[in-house]
Amino acid sequence: MIKFLIFLAITLSNLNLAQAADADVTPRNRASTLGPEQVALVINDADPSSVRAGDYYRIARGIPAENVVHVSIKNAPNRLSLAEFTSLQAEIEAQLNAKEQVILLAWTAPYAVECNSITSALTLGFDAKQCADTCGVGKSSPYFDSVSKKPFDDLRIRPAMLLPNDSFMRTKALIDRGVQSDAGVFRATAYYLTTSDTNRNSRAPFFPPTGLNIPRAGLAIINMRSDKLVGARDVMIYQTGLANVDGLETLGFLPGALADHLTSFGGDLAGKGQMSALRWLDAGATASYGTVSEPCNYWQKFPNPTVLLKWYVNGATAIEAYWKSVAWPAQGVFVGEPLAAPYGRL
Template sequence: MRTLLVLGLLLNHLLALAGSTGAGPSQGITPEQVAVIVNDADPNSVEIGAYYLAARHIPDKNLIHVSIPGHPRKLSLAAFTQLKQQIEANLPPETEAMVLAWTAPYAVECNAITAALTLGFDASQCKDTCAAGKPSPYFNAATAHPYADLGLRLSMLLPTDNLAQAKALIDRGVVSNFRQYPASAYFLRTADPDRNTRSKFFPPDGAVPPLQFSVKNLKANQLENAQDVMVYETGGAQVIKLETVRFLPGALADHLTSFGGDLLGKNQMSSLRWLEAGATASYGTVSEPCNYWQKFPNPTVLLKHYLSGATAIEAYWKSVAWPAQGLFIGEPLAAPYRR
């Protein structure tokens, strides 16, 4: 009963914000507040970093060069500490968010690199990755200025292994800011009970006026042939039929499973598959989290902030209560509902 009450209150707040004229370009992270970090040892990283600066009109002074030879998937704490110090020493003071223009590294021991960079490395989580995580002060926060208000610079990884796909991803994010499409959020309750722990937070079916937006709950293992997808969240180690789905510019999509954030791993579906299928941002964990819903995006919180005008990086970060193991990937400034 308490869960239903919370859902109802959040949805009412979502509707109120969606109908308000207060969510505008003056709120939230802007390109001038974004730093782009490129790996000079990776030509793709350098090229995509330059492409992203031009596409989003990010000042040249916000480009930071580092060197990480060998494309390691995981960094030691010592290597990460050195990298973090180098990045922070060169950040413009107004920086609110960081874009890591590479595919690997994406982990620091058991932490995701985006979480370690934003919140600091959590050594206690690595003693038992299935233990509860530390609460994020940014979870469901009302602030539009994470660094100014909370001392947190959000980070997101922009994969670069495939140059054409990386540029297409950036282009989708840019386009999302200029046109609003009739769209839907799809929340799937699958036959996998262990990976359905956040289904109790699925917002109820219905329209969200005046946004030409609908919420749709399905009991299904996969979504097929939907052509208006702005949000797609499910639970499962693999997600099939993605080739039949049309993701709109700015779409967010993720699956609750243990190793979605192990981008180059082979055991479960990588979160990269969502971006390859046309989503603009995604999320996954890099080490065994067990199935705490708090370690994954909360569907109602994610939807509330995204439809209220938040960027993809803000909405995703605000939706995860315990993000130490969680990797945020995609184009961070996508904001289809910012007016």
């Protein structure tokens, strides 16, 4: 069974890589038409910083007033119990409308529901089986590598993302980068690093090869063996595998950049043992991803590089490209500015 899954994964990867390389990124083939009217913006009224972050995002992105959802989560714990989440979920769903295709939570915490991420629990429902064995096989997402442009209409799910609010300076800069990405970014590079940490290189077979160029997107590929990237000023995608990533302060992330590292607790946003996904946003990325509980190193629990690349260069927004790239997302939290789409106008 394991050999079959590996074979299937490699076959899928090669197919997606070919599609990414040959992609026709013209307006008629754009992967997304996602806009502000399709975003449900959830604000925690019990947290002034969530209110401030939500208000800034609402204005910056022109989110309709009827799309703003108000909840009250006192003390904003990092993790919710299933009972607490069920109550919150009902409160959110009672305020949604049929046009909304995705959900943005204007806070850093809560980011987990027991062993699940809150973004996955809201999108696909709480997965109790995963919590019985966090290192076990995950439940497949119907949105993985999907052609759907309207996930709620087509699949009855609304992909969710967190807009971190623990630092308004970071939040504002993050939102501004997302908005700036709409103008398009050219002469960028996607960097893929195979590191000395063998256990965290499980998705390295899916890294696109150096030399692959996507001319209409102006994106070059560099696939290298190194524990860190230093001095690059044209970063659009950066994917690696380490518990802690060095050299981020030397990099220049372009508006709309996506970056993540395969490690056990990158999604434990308040954790201290491994690098939080928030550090990517601090460094200048516009969206990231990490797991909130021990997933073991299944590549399916992390963003698949070829799938992520394919959808992003074809015009998908950050939330769509990231969500479509994770096959088993129960433990993974998505963070960032969801509407960033640097290739959306090609």
